[in-house]
Amino acid sequence: MAHRFNVLPEKVSGNPTPFTFHVPEEKLIEFRELLRLSKIGPATWWNQQGDPNLGVSREWLAKAKETWLTSFDWRKHENFINKFPNFKIILEDNDLGQVNFHFAALFSAKKDAIPVIFMHGYPSSFVDFLPMMEILAEKYSPETLPYHVIVPSLPDYGLSDRQSLDQEMTLDRSARIMNQLMIELGFHEGYVAQGGDLGSMLARMMSARYKECKAFHVNMLVLNEGQEIPSFEDLSPRDVQTLKRTEAWSKTGLAYVLEHGTRPSTVGLAISSSPLALLAWIGEKLMEWTDPRNKFSLDQILSLVSFYWLTDTFPRSLYHATVIRDYIGIKPFPTSMEKPLGYSMFQYDLAVLPQPWVEELYPNLVFFNKHPEGGHFASIEQPEAFLDDIEKFVTTVSGLFKAE
Template sequence: MIKPFRLDIPQADLDDLGARLSRTRWPDELPDAEWDYGIPVRRVRELAEHWRTGYDWRRHEAELNRYPQFTTEIDGQNVHFLHVRSADPDALALVLTHGWPGSVVEFLDVIGPLSEQFHLVIPSIPGFGLSGPTRQRGWDVHRVARAWATLMQRLGYHRYGAQGGDWGSAISRALGAVAPDRVVGVHLNYLPTPPPPDGRGEQDLTDPDRERLARIKQFVAQRPGYMVLQATRPQTLAYALTDSPVGQLAWIAEKFTEWTDPRSTVSDDRILTNVMLYWLTGTAGSSARLTRESAFGGPLPCPPPVGVAVFAHDITLPVRPLAERTYSVTHWSEFDRGGHFAALEVPDLFAADVRQFFFDLS
């Protein structure tokens, strides 16, 4: 059963948030720390003060409620999603999947342009935001992909595309493997290309690709602290992030600085709206569990055609010859603007590339 959903946070929850923010216990900081030890206190104070005194949740709640939202139960789990149909009844359906520490908020600025050509389905990953916490072990990217296949079938879509970055990239590729006869193509704005274990073919790469591979090797060898914690101790982490709004804010806001193009103009309000979906739903721990549950033994297979949009300031940049060993890459774009949150940072470039990939497939 699919049920309409409207976001309406009780005022008591907002009052509790304001009280907690006013009682924040701030940590010390070395006078010359800057970003060497993590996100600086001055930046978190700035965001927290705006959150407490200037940010208007009701305005952003209303923005989310402009779009039709629904919930349904799949595999014992609540799934929340936006469903925005195109004026063209024959438009292709497209499922857009966010990542961590993102949410459906990532796609708000591309709903308008993309809904001109696509029926859009924008789910909240189980364990994230408005889908609420997961209740069982085993919610990895493959299980999420199976849930997406069920959702699209339940909505009556028998032919559709998939798009994603971060976890959305893995889920979209897994969806292509789960429903290869229904997924016409998979567009990605983040694609890990791990180095081949035997080093085969590295000598044939161009110098720019060798530079990308060197960065990937460094990332794999020195996994970031957030990833290690979420993959090993998500429950321990959850106590701090669920109890302290500033803790949750710092955990997420750090990534919105480190992983974006320095020239990007993602507003503080957008960041705070994204943080709110974690805070209000208490999904800090359950969203982190996805990292623990999803252990990869190698590249995820994906039979349908794949399109890749590379944004210059992403965490790592994919190496095309390595990607083509696993995927049928029919579209590859390189942009000198944008980073990990491309739909938020450069919605014009993002939407145009998605449209072009699926147009070329038709």
């Protein structure tokens, strides 16, 4: 059904071609053999406690390995990915050379459809937005869809790669490529940027640097370097409780950022040496960063980790190095204070800004919604609520887009 939305816009100037994702059977056989031979580490006091503050437990890892080997069906998840129009496009960049770029899309037949680019973060992929795309494909036809929905694999993530490795993939370069993608798809007159996690940083950067980005919506927002913490007086008890939880997490859950950001070569090589190592490293985040009342199933976790393994994503995708080097504790993150901003705050995200603070810090805020459910992976955890916010925000800013 979703493949009805595969007709490219008239003004496309690039060379996107349809793409079907298929992992060769030999790679799946290799994966299963590596997993079978991967050793569960010895029992220790820490890994027997079942305390998420200590990381994944030995018992959970052993059960997950057994399920991964015996009953997990990768082809089922691969088929779901291929339900949607997928494309590859070659992008030329002055620094990076040729980038073999991937994106999924739902293209509208409406002349006044508003382009929206959705950008994932870590440890995520474009797959995070497929539940939302499924809802859209059931809700609209190509003739009624109000948007062009563009869902890329971030540069060096998933199904996007490049020929040359002479340059580091920085946030600046990634944002430039994202903007270039939208231009080559024919959206040079304007688009909306949306993102969470690293995607939220890219959306903010694109809002500040590219005129084609007319508005931006994020589902993660943090204080900029140099911004003073506003008063707590106007906050509700729930907001204060949420801030205390995120402050506690920042003291106990940020070790991975320092490792990714300061030793990306070591951690990339170590974690990509074994499927089991990758499952422990990413599985921890997929369990901890969600709403504790509605956690991912083991099948969901295994599918997301499998995608990282089967696309060799992890060692290529450690953008945290550029975040730490260029922005944390050094300079403000580029963010437009004029273009319309929308922010969806999900209660159990890792880093949040309460509404009174956002209103004080961002005079261009035109949409805010606080959700009592959902965590860091909002587009998977709460796809209906996530999409509803996007539709309301795009309606709010639709006056910036003129129909021809």
